[in-house]
Amino acid sequence: SQQGEEDPQALSIQEGENATMNCSYKTSINNLQWYRQNSGRGLVHLILIRSNEREKHSGRLRVTLDTSKKSSSLLITASRAADTASYFCATDAWSNSGYALNFGKGTSLLVTP
């Protein structure tokens, strides 16, 4: 089953505001990744945080990871209309067949001018 679940499903904010999206997952992970998808396009990698890290920054993005709660958050500061997209968290999963990358259902972010 899907490992990660994003919350909220949809988020609407105005330009300049901050956007926070959350991801909860079920089993232990080695790392957690966040991706962005513009309408009709493939996903683009944003940031990866390892299980031994608690926070990571990249430009206007801030990701936190709480392995005790099995949750992560993605903060986009000073949002822009161009940030309008769907955002997905992805977690790794190991099985007898090897390594796989599982995605959640995503958060749809709308940033209005």
Add this chain to the structure above:
Amino acid sequence: IAGITQAPTSQILAAGRRMTLRCTQDMRHNAMYWYRQDLGLGLRLIHYSNTAGTTGKGEVPDGYSVSRANTDDFPLTLASAVPSQTSVYFCASSERGEGEAFFGQGTRLTVV
């Protein structure tokens, strides 16, 4: 430009027909994945391969098969298409397990 290429971009397919979605990457990545994306369900993993010659089943493998004869190609085959396989299919690759994944532009498949 290096990357991952899917073909076709879109396809309308009669139910019962066989169809192979192609995926090729030129980044020499070891791991490759196939996902389907449906409204409200996000991306669901169909099959994956960690290295040439090996494959594994994801969350929704039924009705699909894959092969990984070499590093670059990872075709997805629908042996006998059904309308529930109408979806957008994405292929992805990563250099190794636990790394950043690169996605193709997707194949929009409609089974009628």
